[in-house]
Amino acid sequence: MVVAIQPDNYGRDDASAPRWARALHAAGHEVRWVDVRRPDIVSQLRGCAGFMWRHGHLPEHRQIARRLLPVVERELGLAVYPDQKTCWHYDDKLAQAFLLEALHIPTPQTSVFFDRDQALEWLSSAQFPLVLKLWSGAGSENVRLIDTRATAVRWIEALFSSGVRSLGDEAPGPWPSRWARIRAAWRLVRRGYPPAPEPAGLPWEVHRNYVLFQEYLPNNAHDTRITVIGNRAFGFRRWNRDQDFRASGSGKIDYEHTQIDPAFIRLAFETTKRLCAQSCAIDGLWRGSEAVVGEVSYTYVSWAVQHCPGHWDRDLVWHPGHIWPEDAQVEDFLVRLGG
Incomplete structure (x- = not known):
């Protein structure tokens, strides 16, 4: 074959x-x-x-x-x-927002808007802080905590006008008046159009005409990453970055499997089942006493999974031993091929 x-x-x-x-x-x-x-x-x-x-x-x-x-x-x-x-929904937080809701998979409350006025109207009664996310981006690079309504409004105005390439360190400033824009344009003409600095983010990916806000979940010092491949679940905890609410990309991994709450293992298996996925990694968080999914991904850092000291089966029985995820993927793939 x-x-x-x-x-x-x-x-x-x-x-x-x-x-x-x-x-x-x-x-x-x-x-x-x-x-x-x-x-x-x-x-x-x-x-x-x-x-x-x-x-x-x-x-x-x-x-x-x-x-x-x-x-x-x-x-x-x-x-x-x-x-x-x-x-199909990989690295697409918009698609995942609709998909996970449709499949009744528990998540933080998520609000997606494709209309500026509807977003601003919703914002008038929203509770802060909020989590702002762009639809793409790995390692929390396009995830930002929004503390005030004024900051949220500036991001909405930017996303529904010229767009943004990433959620950088600073929120966009207030949109200048018409005359201020004309004066700025005239200054550029007189100076011979100096090249603008390259904005942060991927050079040919501009986010525009949507906004995605998610409920902020306090009291999560770490997330729980459970990776399901077939009937195997590998898990570890990722501690948040210093002075930050985000865990993805922190590199602070705890592999002590006895500290993994079984609720996240069950949630990962159930999520993978409802998605009908060959493999699925979830970012697990607590919403009060409820285990929820922050995001899903079909792919993951191979060595991080291989470092897990073992895995659980669907009955939550622990099987010790390191496994490269690729070996498990091929084993399942050959079963599917009949070989």
């Missing part, structure tokens, strides 16, 4: 493709290396039984994956990892 793999590399000890290839070869299968950037990618995939590609959150990955993978799965009929049920 031939399985196509697109190479990937996301940093230190974090490339899935080589481990997938080793596991497939060990099971007696052939690997065909492909390049999704080439115009003949469909021809490259013909004759294969499956296709594996760990695509990341960068726009250049996303623009290919969202167009190619549905064709590979639905029209070519290949088994795909990740399949559409698993990944």
Whole structure:
């Protein structure tokens, strides 16, 4: 059996493709290396039984994956990892807001607006602080705590006008008057249009004409990251950054499995089941006494999962031993392929 793999590399000890290839070869299968950037990618995939590609959150990955993978799965009929049920909502907080609500998966209260006036009207009675999120961004890079109504209004005005590329260190200033804008433009003309500094964020991704606010959940000094692969759940706690409410990207990981609350393990298995996902990582938080999902992701840092001292099965029985997530993914993928 031939399985196509697109190479990937996301940093230190974090490339899935080589481990997938080793596991497939060990099971007696052939690997065909492909390049999704080439115009003949469909021809490259013909004759294969499956296709594996760990695509990341960068726009250049996303623009290919969202167009190619549905064709590979639905029209070519290949088994795909990740399949559409698993990944269509990846790194898309807008899609996840609707999806998790539709599936009755508990989350912080989330409000999405595509109309400026409706957002401002809602804001007049909102309770602060609020969490502002852009639809994309990994490691909490586009997540910000909003303490005042005035700050929230400035972000709304920016998002429904010129847009923003990231949630930087400072909120946008008040939108200048018409005459102030004309005077500023005239000064630029006289000076010969000096180049503007490159704004922070991805250079070709502008967020515009929406705003997403989420309820702030106090008393969460850490989140609980549970990663489900098939019938296995791996878990660790991530402590918040210094003087910050965000845990994702902090690097402060606690692998003591006895400290993981079983409520988050059950929630992760149930979330994965409702999503019909091959794999799913949840960011678990407490909303009072209720375990909720802050965000889901089909992909994760491989070594962080491998460092877990064991995993739980669906009956919450603990199985000691380190496992590379790619080995578990291939094991399940081959079952799906009948090999």
